[in-house]
Amino acid sequence: MLITNTRATRETYPNDLRSIMSVDNAEQSRKWLSTWGGIYPGSTPLYALDGLATALGVGQILVKDESVRSELGSFKALGAPIALVRLILRLWPNDGLDPQALLSGAYKTKFSDFTVISATDGNHGKGLAAAAQSAGCRCVIVLHANVSAEREAAIAAYGADIVRIQGNYDESVEEAARLARENAWHVVSDTSYDGYEEIPRDVMQGYGTIAAEIVEGSARSKSPVTHVFLQGGVGGLAAGIVSYFWETYGTRRPTAIIVEPEQADCLFQSALSGVAAKATGSVDSVMAGLACGETSPLAWRFLVSSVDYFMTVKDEDAVQAMQVLAKGNESDLPIVSGESGAAGLAGLIQLMRDPKLARQAGLDHSSTVLLISTEGATAPAVYEQLVGESGLGVLARQKEFLDRRASHYA
Template structure:
């Protein structure tokens, strides 16, 4: 499915949105994270895939590889830690904690009884658990029925207490909220709801680091981006809002075209575009793209997406697996990449569109198009990855090492 967003705007970034999320705040978050041991040093790679671009009939394809952001294996390492740091600074202003000191665990004794909780499909919970372990506070993670045991174990490895429920992701969000109320804990969620926007804003603001690195690796302070189209994966909309808001503020009226891609059965953002307001998915939500298997749009994220995303579309699970397989294969000129099932929606969406020439033409996807997408995770569940591809992530990384010059 594919629709044009009639509300998309190419005006300068609105002050009403800048007061909520801005480049300045994103850069502050980035500076705070720069010394956290939970992140690998430096920017994540931005690869050009010329053979894939030729296959799909576009001028250039750029992929930002977030699988190597940290041992956590995904972009979520940027959101939850910043949200937790900002939460603690607001909660204990009299303590005058320093952000770097928090992430270095210098105030662990003072925070030993402070507890945060969140529902997750995997990556956000792992990011929050890792940050809580570094800081020295307590963390409780609520998992729904479709989160694999492999992902549960990865979260528990960071010292989080795990609570399992039998429902879906949205029900796990509700359960986390009820536990927080009953125990006087604080929810650190990446999705917003009525009366709960500050923490999700901080999570989204952390993702601005990705946009900042992309700009630095391409055009620097140029007023024109190096890419014409950005394909973003859905979920509740947090990542997309964090990236789109930063690039919109940076490039203003010259911003790239944004395309939102979701699983067909978890189409809450697509439905939001149809209805003109935050909406629920119409399908079962369950998808191989576990990180995107979300049933309700984040209202806060929608405030940014409703006027920045130009097109919304959905894809099938098998298209995501095909995209994973293509990235893993590499080619003579394309580096083999480990891209998890939730990271490839953008590429899968592009591959679908180029087969529909009329739609592609309407979107400006042609031989002059320069496309960016963000591979948001690696094999965060190695067993699932190997089952889907018939090849382990270690095998792909072995071919990647052989492909890299001088290694």
């Protein structure tokens, strides 16, 4: 289902939003992260999938592959570490702490009694646990009933203490807030709520690294990006990306389309009402990272004016998109994209199957579409079950593809 956001604007980036998130702050975050051992050096790849573009009827498809951002396997390696650093700098303003040294563990003894906590569907918790381990502080992660044991083990591997609840994601957020109040811990969440905006802002600002790399990479492509498909969730990733694009390109910003599971449609409902809203469905989705029931009010302040269309997809659409990316073809390399990572492609496929919807979104043979594959096989067993091949198997075929291409141009 697709709806047009009548509140979207093509005005220049407003000063009131720039005071919250800006290109300058995103670049500062990028600098701080550049020396952290938790992410790999350099930019993640921006692949052109020309065969898929031809098959779907668009001019070009670019895929930003965040699965190789770090050993964490997702874009969340960019948000939680920056939020943790900025939190510590605010709490110890007079100690002369160096942000990059902090993530390198230079002050581990100082923060051994400092505890951070967060609820998660998996990837944010893993990013926070890794950053806390680097900084030397304690990390507690609250998991809801639908988070797999496989994802739990991946978080615990970074030294986090795990708390399990029987409810959903939104109830895990409430439990994390309760535990923080009782124990004088600090919540490092990627979703905002009443009286809690600084840290979610910092998380979103960390995602500006992705946008900065896309701006640099797309400048070298054969045509500028016209459309960007972004995963929903609480809205943090989308806000971090569209705000950077909006400030950079102004009135020429790409058309933005948000995609989320039909049973976790909080952003879709927000677009209908004009205010941050709750999902209408069960929230449980195979797209675990997008199974969120409530829109982040802070993120919505950016999305309400900068996202042109909102849409929902079925779980089976996401699985099909995972399989399409994994398969590749003669001209397109195979890509490992997890359940949430492939949501953007699922949305594009759905629109291009319906000529009326494609026209509504302005998609045609002249369009250059940007997709962000936000995660790889972060739950390897789930990935293999859904795709029919392991992530390692897909990566082996990707290497063969790249080796063939390199030898061809040698």
